Amino acid sequence: MTEPVLSVRNLQVEFASRRGTLRAINGVSFDIAKGEVLGVVGESGAGKSVTGLSVIGLIDPPGRIAGGEIHLAGLRIDNLPPEEMRRIRGKRIGMIFQDPLTSLNPLYKVGDQIVETIRTHLNLSEQAARRRAIDLLAEVGIPAPEKRIDGYPHEFSGGMRQRVVIALAICAEPELIIADEPTTALDVSVQAQIISLIKRLGRDHGTAVMLVTHDMGVIAETSDRVAVMYAGRVAEIGPVQDVVRNPLHPYAKGLMGAIPTLAGDDKRLVQIPGSMPRLSAIPRGCSFNPRCAFAFDRCRAERPEPLARGTQSVACHLYDTAPAETAA
Amino acid sequence: MLAFTLRRAIQAIGVMIAVGIIAFSMFRFAGDPVNQMVGMDTSGAERAAIRKSLGLDDPVVVQFGRYIGNAAQFKFGVSYQFRLPVTNLLVERMPATLELAICATIFAMVSGILMGVYSALRRDSWLAHLFQAVSLIGISLPTFLIGVLMIYLFSVTLGWLPSFGRGDVVHIGWWTTGLLTVSGLKALIMPAITLGLFQMTLIMRLVRAEMLEVMRTDYIRFARARGLTTRAIHFGHALRNTLVPVITVAGLQFGSVIAFAIITETVFQWPGMGLLFVQAVQNVDIPIMAAYLMMVSLIFVTINLVVDILYTIVDPRLRSTVSRAH
Numbered sequence: 001m002t003e004p005v006l007s008v009r010n011l012q013v014e015f016a017s018r019r020g021t022l023r024a025i026n027g028v029s030f031d032i033a034k035g036e037v038l039g040v041v042g043e044s045g046a047g048k049s050v051t052g053l054s055v056i057g058l059i060d061p062p063g064r065i066a067g068g069e070i071h072l073a074g075l076r077i078d079n080l081p082p083e084e085m086r087r088i089r090g091k092r093i094g095m096i097f098q099d100p101l102t103s104l105n106p107l108y109k110v111g112d113q114i115v116e117t118i119r120t121h122l123n124l125s126e127q128a129a130r131r132r133a134i135d136l137l138a139e140v141g142i143p144a145p146e147k148r149i150d151g152y153p154h155e156f157s158g159g160m161r162q163r164v165v166i167a168l169a170i171c172a173e174p175e176l177i178i179a180d181e182p183t184t185a186l187d188v189s190v191q192a193q194i195i196s197l198i199k200r201l202g203r204d205h206g207t208a209v210m211l212v213t214h215d216m217g218v219i220a221e222t223s224d225r226v227a228v229m230y231a232g233r234v235a236e237i238g239p240v241q242d243v244v245r246n247p248l249h250p251y252a253k254g255l256m257g258a259i260p261t262l263a264g265d266d267k268r269l270v271q272i273p274g275s276m277p278r279l280s281a282i283p284r285g286c287s288f289n290p291r292c293a294f295a296f297d298r299c300r301a302e303r304p305e306p307l308a309r310g311t312q313s314v315a316c317h318l319y320d321t322a323p324a325e326t327a328a
Numbered sequence: 329m330l331a332f333t334l335r336r337a338i339q340a341i342g343v344m345i346a347v348g349i350i351a352f353s354m355f356r357f358a359g360d361p362v363n364q365m366v367g368m369d370t371s372g373a374e375r376a377a378i379r380k381s382l383g384l385d386d387p388v389v390v391q392f393g394r395y396i397g398n399a400a401q402f403k404f405g406v407s408y409q410f411r412l413p414v415t416n417l418l419v420e421r422m423p424a425t426l427e428l429a430i431c432a433t434i435f436a437m438v439s440g441i442l443m444g445v446y447s448a449l450r451r452d453s454w455l456a457h458l459f460q461a462v463s464l465i466g467i468s469l470p471t472f473l474i475g476v477l478m479i480y481l482f483s484v485t486l487g488w489l490p491s492f493g494r495g496d497v498v499h500i501g502w503w504t505t506g507l508l509t510v511s512g513l514k515a516l517i518m519p520a521i522t523l524g525l526f527q528m529t530l531i532m533r534l535v536r537a538e539m540l541e542v543m544r545t546d547y548i549r550f551a552r553a554r555g556l557t558t559r560a561i562h563f564g565h566a567l568r569n570t571l572v573p574v575i576t577v578a579g580l581q582f583g584s585v586i587a588f589a590i591i592t593e594t595v596f597q598w599p600g601m602g603l604l605f606v607q608a609v610q611n612v613d614i615p616i617m618a619a620y621l622m623m624v625s626l627i628f629v630t631i632n633l634v635v636d637i638l639y640t641i642v643d644p645r646l647r648s649t650v651s652r653a654h
Binding site: 056058086087088089090091094095097099102103104105106107108109116117120121152154165168169172 | 545546547549550551552553554555556557558560564565568569642643644645
């Protein structure tokens with residue numbers, strides 16, 4: 001097997017606060033292969049965005065990466081000096097943020113922002129960069145790009161602005177794109193277009209995509225694999241069909257149960273009782289145990305580590321009963 | 329865009345007419361000007377002759393119309409104390425005040441923006457804390473006190489800089505400038521700093537606050553995610569967004585700089601319009617006071633207009649809303 005584009009091992013992110021250190025990410029590991037789309041789901045505050053930001057090296061103080069390793073195509077990037085990390089941002093890792101309305105500088109033409117980014121990373125002349133910018137705008141589906149390139153961000157609609165943001169993220173042909181809730185701020189009809197755009201770009205360029213969202217529908221449509229995060233840990237990770245059809249972790253089961261079906265049977269949607277713990281009060285053992293219907297003594301004492309279970313990997317003591325299957 | 333500019337210009341004219349009413353009413357309510365002009369032993373017939381020659385016998389409306397009509401041609405009558413046309417007096421002194429105000433504003437903008445940017449980007453450095461402390465002094469100490477303290481230090485104690493006057497000036501047409509002689513430049517330093525200090529602290533604090541605000545925005549975070557250099561982010565993206573409100577404040581402050589040059593000019597005996605105004609007040613020289621009022625208003629109104637237009641140049645979003653709204 002070839003080396004994964006992104007490999008995160010036992011990542012820990014801490015935030016120093018007045019009431020002590022809060023651990024937002026506590027031992028997260030996952031890989032993304034070339035051309036693969038990994039969906040990352042979870043409730044607000046589960047650590048999805050923080051994971052994305054630590055990969056691209058944009059965790060701001062008081063936050064810091066406290067442990068673990070991040071490798072980009074074999075190169076360890078979590079401890080690079082700021083200037084070297086800056087060169088990787090935008091060139092080898094592209095990022096798409098949630099709100100396209102505020103992601104672009106309102107005072108600069110979109111073309112100037114794209115040209116600026118291209119020329120920061122690639123050794124191109126002004127004209128060549130401009131031509132490339134027009135091609136990029138065409139590629140992300142902006143009509144009449146040679147005219148629109150001289151428009152200001154406020155002259156674009158939300159969906160069009162998100163396309164510009166995507167063009168900016170891919171302008172230096174990155175190996176990895178981190179999309180942090182790229183569709184949350186958009187209309188439903190536009191969401192589908194943006195999702196298929198991201199998917200197409202990933203396929204055409206062999207770009208690995210880390211898609212952070214809390215929308216299971218988006219994940220099911222786009223992703224090859226999915227990681228379910230809860231309270232700063234990966235609860236379950238595996239191929240998207242398997243995790244959606246046959247979730248193993250009680251939390252993942254709860255999440256899948258909360259998706260309405262098109263068939264429209266009158267069943268009430270399942271609700272997971274309680275809410276996610278605050279970072280300052282994460283329970284001992286499995287952080288999900290107070291909300292879990294299947295919790296037993298071990299869950300309240302010992303933190304579960306990820307166990308391989310077929311194509312999936314799940315961090316739950318319920319599956320630790322058959323040692324033969326966990327031997328991987 | 330043109331309609332917008334025109335509408336603003338018409339509003340400006342309205343403001344000027346209102347100010348004209350106030351300026352004119354000063355003549356009516358500040359005592360009999362003839363008494364100010366003549367000696368104790370002037371006969372009643374002579375007084376009446378002066379009154380008639382000044383047109384003070386005409387109805388109020390006629391006098392007002394004449395006043396506004398003349399003011400529109402920059403004729404403000406004859407000074408009671410100098411017996412010279414007020415316009416000549418003002419024009420003669422205008423270069424001194426404008427040079428002082430412009431130098432003070434440049435000083436305030438350059439150092440204010442530099443200090444503001446520095447203290448926003450290196451928020452916890454000792455220099456940033458020092459700037460904050462200095463700005464507190466600048467904003468709370470009155471201008472005349474700073475002027476007097478500077479005179480004491482640099483003129484009286486150290487003897488480096490002249491304590492009053494404008495130094496040697498060079499005439500270029502009707503304009504006189506002190507910028508071309510060494511003594512003129514030396515004489516300019518202290519008044520300009522004194523006059524600009526308050527604006528400088530204001531701009532510094534404004535730039536710092538705005539810059540911190542802008543650095544927190546999504547587009548700065550996205551600019552970092554695009555891998556732009558720190559310099560491009562700070563000075564290309566953050567500073568330009570910071571400057572929109574700074575232009576307004578600095579522009580509007582330029583009017584106050586000219587208006588409040590009165591104090592600085594008095595402290596440093598700077599031969600400008602402010603000093604002329606203070607002397608006029610002491611001598612109840614109403615034509616000068618009224619003309620000064622009109623002129624300062626004109627400067628304020630013009631600056632407001634220019635700032636409005638500048639806005640649309642800096643911020644493209646306003647350009648389209650402006651043209652859409654009209």
